[in-house]
Amino acid sequence: MRPRPVAVALALALAVSAPALAACGNGSDSPGAATTAASADPGEPQVGGSVTFGVAVETTGLDPTISSAVGASGATELASLYDVVLRYNPESKKYENGTAQDLTSNDDYTEWTLKLRPGIKFSDGTPYDADAVRLSIERHRAPQSRSLARDYVQTIDTMTVVDPLTLKFSLVEAWSSFPYLLTTQAGFITSPTAVAKLGEKLNTEPVGAGAGPFILESYTPKNSIVLKRNPDYWDGQVYLDSLKFVNFQGGTLTYEAFRSGQIQAGFLREATASFDAGEAKEPGYVATLGSGDILAINSAEGRPGHDRRVRQALAAAIDPKVLSDRVYDGKAIPNSSPFPAEFPWGPDVPGTTFDLAKARSLVEEAKADGWDGRLDLVASSAPLATKWAVTVQALLKQAGIEVDVREVDQSALTTAIFVKHDFDVAQSAFGIPSSDGAYIQLQENIGHADNRFGFHDEAFSAALAEVRTADTDAKRTAAYKKVALAWNESVPAVATASINSRIVWVPNLHGVKPTSQVALLFGKAWLSR
Structure with missing residues (x-):
């Protein structure tokens, strides 16, 4: 080893x-x-x-x-x-x-060995040892687990306690x-x-x-x-x-x-x-996240978004700059790419492009094959969220899509998207950071076979698999370029803005x-x- x-x-x-480490300027x-x-x-x-x-x-x-x-x-x-x-x-x-x-x-990268600091105890006096770590992570892996980490801890095949302070992880695939x-x-x-x-x-x-x-x-x-x-x-x-x-x-x-x-x-x-x-x-602290505002799409079978043409039409019909101007008084960061501009493995691939004529054409094609041209948009009832939803509704209407906006509180929105999957499109975010967390967010939301948005695309999945095993900057940049190209073609969601998640103190x-x-x-x- x-x-x-x-x-x-x-x-x-x-x-x-x-x-x-300097005073930051505007958003x-x-x-x-x-x-x-x-x-x-x-x-x-x-x-x-x-x-x-x-x-x-x-x-x-x-x-x-x-x-x-x-x-x-x-x-x-x-x-x-x-x-x-x-x-x-x-x-x-x-x-x-x-x-x-x-x-x-x-x-x-198929085996990782963790050594813990000696002498640590939980506040109830129990030793903080390798077996405690193993049991804790097993709770996330359990079939009945509600953990948001459940999907990516499945990459662990086995965990072996080598000694009281050493735990070996054997992975299903290289990571x-x-x-x-x-x-x-x-x-x-x-x-x-x-x-x-x-x-x-x-x-x-x-x-x-x-x-x-x-x-x-x-x-x-x-x-x-x-x-x-x-x-x-x-x-x-x-x-x-x-x-x-x-x-x-x-x-x-x-x-x-x-x-x-x-x-x-x-x-x-x-x-x-x-x-x-x-x-x-x-x-304070600020982190710029890609896909900070998205129109999430339910791509599951039986939903309008299962048709790639509908997803492509949504991307072509939405102008991120219009959303920034109308909703955030021009203070947002319009971006149709899933990645923030500062992404360290920047793929140098522009995001999807606003093209109303293309959107209308795709909508007509989908309608000719039986789609009624209607979508259910679930959004938060908070004032800015309502403004965002109404603006999206107006943009999509220009393309020939009728949108019914359903406003709910934040808790109900989370349940509709992540638990019941009860939506056609929804106001959401992926929050793609400039770190290894980018892979986690993409895999968790739209990468794995049983993802929460019902999205499946072979080219996208293959590109994410390359990200997982890439171990140099050059390899990661090449892999993320494939991810960006597959995103633009398959449209798992419509990215409308990067966002500065800011913590002040x-x-x-x-x-x-x-x-x-x-x-x-x-x-x-x-x-x-």
Whole structure:
């Protein structure tokens, strides 16, 4: 076996320049991933103080196999409770050890060996060992699992406990970016003792279940999650007394709460709020994600989107710039490519093109074969989302498509898309980052055989398979070019904008570390006074 240390060799395909640590400008010119902070030296960390964080979307719980566990919803909360096996550093483009001491692969990336740091315990006293990691990941792999990680943990064939601190992963297929998995839901390791003891209560009362820097004080769904310092944290002093998560129903209200001092940090996903915070040069972190706004298409058999011509017509009928101007006052980043402009393996393939004549022609062809020309569009009832849906409705009407808009709350929208698959088209997002997470997002949403959108295309699947095994920048760029070309031809969704997912925090908050999925690590965060 040829060792590939996490912090060095695993970054061989991530060799892109790190973004500058400088004050960011407006929403349209921010780097792909950057931390922005006051330039003055804050001095030594100080103990004490509390941070209230405004999340973008309330999490569905605190069990990693149930929680949505992405940066906008759940991942920061869960990382605070459970810690991470690995951290992805978006500035250096490298993996850093969390509870891991080392991670190495064999030559063809089909086997990975994880060594854990010694002496770690969950807050219930259970050893944080190789078997605990194995059992935790098995929960995501279980047939009845509701985990968003379930699809990509299926790449693991077997997990073998070599010794108390060593776990070997044998994969079904080669995966050069396997470390990314351990930065996500699958890397939030749960105490097997707590899992057995708590049962379903793990999702709402995970007392003793984690090894993170904070432990649960209270969880009131639809209200707040309050965490307090873990006095026995394996990585030493936790500086904050407490960490509280609240939801203000949208980026505009979250930013208003931040500006008024109600919260000390907040997630701003909506284009206008993110843009305004960038203009104000607020300290924080910003990551530009491709496919930040999409018209999701249900391509399952029996749906209009099963016909490739209908999908192509949708792409040709929608002008991303019109959406930006009408919905976001020109503050969005119009982009019909699935990838952000800053994508490190940029395929240099333009996205789909607005072409109303082509859209009308394709619609007429599909109608001639029996389609009634109608679509059901499911969208959030939030004001900006309503504006987006009405604009899409008008654009598609120009192409001869009649759209019935069905407005629902955010929870019902999630259920309609991801659980019941009850839609023809829907307002959604893939959030494709400039990291190994791009493969995860594409595979999870539209790549695997049983994907949530019912999409299947041989050329697209073959291109994604090349991404999975690519181990150099050149190979990844070539593979992503094939992905982009297949996307334009098969149209699994209509990308309309990249988006700056921005997290703002007060100038006297220091030591916050971003990781994958636009999540934050607060284990060494502190407030200067």
